[in-house]
Amino acid sequence: MAEYESWNTALIAYVTAGVAKGAPVFLSIDEDAIAEIAERVLLETVTRDPLEDFVRAVRARFVSPRTGAIDLHHVPSRSGEPPEGVGFLAAMVLAAHNMQDEEGIDETNYFVRLRDLLWLANGRGRPDGMPAGAEEALWKAWNRYLTAAGFQTTAQRGSGAQTYLRYVFSQAILRESDKQHLRQRFSESQLPPHLDTPQLGGWLSRQAIIRKHLKEGLHHPDPGRRWEFYLSAHRVYEEAQWEDSDVGRKGSEHSAARSIECGLYLIEDLMGGVEYWLFPRQPARALPAALSVGVPGSPQAQPLRPLRAGFFAPLWPQEPFVDQAIDLPVAGDPGIRTALFPRHDFWLLIRDPEDPLGAWATWRPYLEVGERLLVLCRPGLFAEEMERLHNAKLLEWAERVEGPGWIEYRGCMVLSYDWGAFIPNPECRALADTLTPHSAAGVSLSGGLRAPNQNAWLVGYPPKMKIYGFGPRFDVTITSSEGVEVYSGETPCQVEVPLPDTLEPGVYTAEVNWGGRLLAIRTFRVIPWDEISVHPHPDQIVSSSISATAGLALYKVVASGGMQNA
Numbered sequence: 082m083a084e085y086e087s088w089n090t091a092l093i094a095y096v097t098a099g100v101a102k103g104a105p106v107f108l109s110i111d112e113d114a115i116a117e118i119a120e121r122v123l124l125e126t127v128t129r130d131p132l133e134d135f136v137r138a139v140r141a142r143f144v145s146p147r148t149g150a151i152d153l154h155h156v157p158s159r160s161g162e163p164p165e166g167v168g169f170l171a172a173m174v175l176a177a178h179n180m181q182d183e184e185g186i187d188e189t190n191y192f193v194r195l196r197d198l199l200w201l202a203n204g205r206g207r208p209d210g211m212p213a214g215a216e217e218a219l220w221k222a223w224n225r226y227l228t229a230a231g232f233q234t235t236a237q238r239g240s241g242a243q244t245y246l247r248y249v250f251s252q253a254i255l256r257e258s259d260k261q262h263l264r265q266r267f268s269e270s271q272l273p274p275h276l277d278t279p280q281l282g283g284w285l286s287r288q289a290i291i292r293k294h295l296k297e298g299l300h301h302p303d304p305g306r307r308w309e310f311y312l313s314a315h316r317v318y319e320e321a322q323w324e325d326s327d328v329g330r331k332g333s334e335h336s337a338a339r340s341i342e343c344g345l346y347l348i349e350d351l352m353g354g355v356e357y358w359l360f361p362r363q364p365a366r367a368l369p370a371a372l373s374v375g376v377p378g379s380p381q382a383q384p385l386r387p388l389r390a391g392f393f394a395p396l397w398p399q400e401p402f403v404d405q406a407i408d409l410p411v412a413g414d415p416g417i418r419t420a421l422f423p424r425h426d427f428w429l430l431i432r433d434p435e436d437p438l439g440a441w442a443t444w445r446p447y448l449e450v451g452e453r454l455l456v457l458c459r460p461g462l463f464a465e466e467m468e469r470l471h472n473a474k475l476l477e478w479a480e481r482v483e484g485p486g487w488i489e490y491r492g493c494m495v496l497s498y499d500w501g502a503f504i505p506n507p508e509c510r511a512l513a514d515t516l517t518p519h520s521a522a523g524v525s526l527s528g529g530l531r532a533p534n535q536n537a538w539l540v541g542y543p544p545k546m547k548i549y550g551f552g553p554r555f556d557v558t559i560t561s562s563e564g565v566e567v568y569s570g571e572t573p574c575q576v577e578v579p580l581p582d583t584l585e586p587g588v589y590t591a592e593v594n595w596g597g598r599l600l601a602i603r604t605f606r607v608i609p610w611d612e613i614s615v616h617p618h619p620d621q622i623v624s625s626s627i628s629a630t631a632g633l634a635l636y637k638v639v640a641s642g643g644m645q646n647a
Contacts, residue, residue: 105232111260121416166219170248177191213245281314286300457489462506470516539610586608587607
């Protein structure tokens with residue numbers, strides 16, 4: 082049986098695997114996740130009970146064998162090191178996953194579930210040794226670690242009766258009863274195979290779902306949380322035994338074999354030529370492995386080369402619109418069988434989040450307020466729908482370009498928060514739903530000296546902030562992790578605001594409010610110069626490949642101070 086320290090390390094690796102830097106991380110753990118971690122990370126035999134092993138490990142670390150009380154004291158939190166309390170926090174989230182939809186979210190119901198999970202004495206309140214707020218230090222240590230690693234945090238403190246329980250419920254995505262509900266709904270609806278996460282998420286958002294927790298998640302104003310519900314639902318979808326496809330066939334007793342979802346990467350040459358390449362995303366919660374993908378029409382396979390966290394390098398030219406989804410065989414991991422290029426009627430591409438002048442690609446699967454887009458769609462009905470959106474003053478673009486079998490709308494921006502009066506063509510509803518904003522404001526950070534792939538800026542050269550939203554101005558505050566306010570004021574929309582160049586190294590959080598309601602939040606770091614080498618830019622990004630440099634030879638300063646020919 083794995084010791085607690087092994088479980089703790091494996092849990093951290095599991096929930097951060099395949100997540101792009103700057104993206105949110107959720108400590109969403111259920112029984113299926115425990116089984117997958119045991120089998121694929123800890124390499125435990127499937128004959129054991131993974132959940133029982135996990136609970137025994139947590140009890141051995143945090144439950145007194147003499148009194149049966151929980152002891153959260155003496156949990157070290159060393160700067161830069163993985164926090165040791167993540168395993169206990171995962172157990173808390175697992176207890177929330179076991180709650181039924183009709184159960185009220187309060188301490189009485191929740192702690193009955195936690196006691197049952199950890200084999201504690203029966204009761205209806207907090208377990209012995211765990212007074213209110215005792216676990217908060219563990220959540221704060223987890224958030225500090227994620228921020229230092231370049232991710233966005235999602236565990237949030239609440240208020241009132243949910244001051245501390247809010248941390249747990251902010252991480253619980255699909256409850257076990259939600260997963261059972263989705264399995265039944267997928268079966269009854271006879272969904273086709275080969276749906277990727279955006280397609281399945283869009284379909285779910287259009288369903289009449291009355292389950293409160295599931296409905297709130299699928300329509301949440303925070304795009305990161307909404308997308309996490311889509312991802313979790315897609316894992317349930319992949320469990321189905323499709324009769325005519327290997328996608329979704331179970332790779333083991335405990336988990337479904339996943340597919341690598343592919344999007345598009347736009348390459349432009351110096352003469353204005355345009356070409357789209359197949360752009361695979363690293364699967365979330367799948368640990369790194371030496372993978373290769375079959376090349377269409379060839380007996381050979383091509384290695385999947387990591388580009389950076391969350392992405393593989395573009396593979397080869399690909400027609401954006403196909404009549405049927407393309408399945409490519411993947412070798413190197415029994416848990417990943419195929420790379421899927423789905424049949425889409427439109428694509429949304431954004432600029433590289435790490436480079437405002439970088440490539441347009443499917444870097445992020447959802448729209449953020451104020452973001453400039455490249456909308457690529459099929460000609461005909463979908464092009465007509467784009468014109469209708471433009472005429473309704475809901476959407477604008479800078480340039481319209483026609484290509485062979487596709488139309489580009491460059492520099493697209495959503496103009497209005499209220500799309501309620503627009504009635505989309507039924508066949509184009511997915512396009513309208515994808516472009517409809519779910520939040521009223523967003524925070525953009527640009528300029529300064531950015532440390533690559535770390536969601537961080539160098540001390541003395543902080544970013545400039547710009548607030549996007551559907552209003553003239555918003556109340557904005559920026560505070561440090563120590564609670565020191567470094568900026569506060571009514572900030573006009575779409576105006577660059579330089580942040581003080583006196584910001585000390587540390588973590589800062591920007592919050593956008595209007596009328597007392599929190600609309601957006603963004604966390605970033607300021608780091609000293611000697612931390613650049615802690616997370617060096619992956620060598621794979623520096624390449625003479627046309628997909629990375631449009632054929633130009635580049636030079637790059639590496640962390641050691643030398644020069645590297647690209």
